[in-house]
Amino acid sequence: MAIQATILPTGPIMLSGDLGEFQIVGADGQAFDIAGKEKVYLCRCGASTNKPFCDGTHSKIGFLAAEGAVKSGG
Numbered sequence: 001m002a003i004q005a006t007i008l009p010t011g012p013i014m015l016s017g018d019l020g021e022f023q024i025v026g027a028d029g030q031a032f033d034i035a036g037k038e039k040v041y042l043c044r045c046g047a048s049t050n051k052p053f054c055d056g057t058h059s060k061i062g063f064l065a066a067e068g069a070v071k072s073g074g
């Protein structure tokens, strides 16, 4: 199964599929340890204290994804 990125409504991006060879690398070039994980959740609200991974904070801050955001005036 290919790797799939699923954008969860008002939440993280879920990576699933064959993550065995997949790497997530930080700006410092170091890979995050995702060995053995079947799913990985990447924060897209910006509020996680465990970036790049989601820690559930999006639900506490009322994160609304762009597709659900209210348009600003102007």
Ligand code: FES
Pocket (backbone or CB within 6 Å): 011, 012, 013, 042, 043, 044, 045, 046, 047, 048, 053, 054, 055, 056, 057, 058, 059
């Ligand atoms: S998307 Fe979950 S903490 Fe940011």
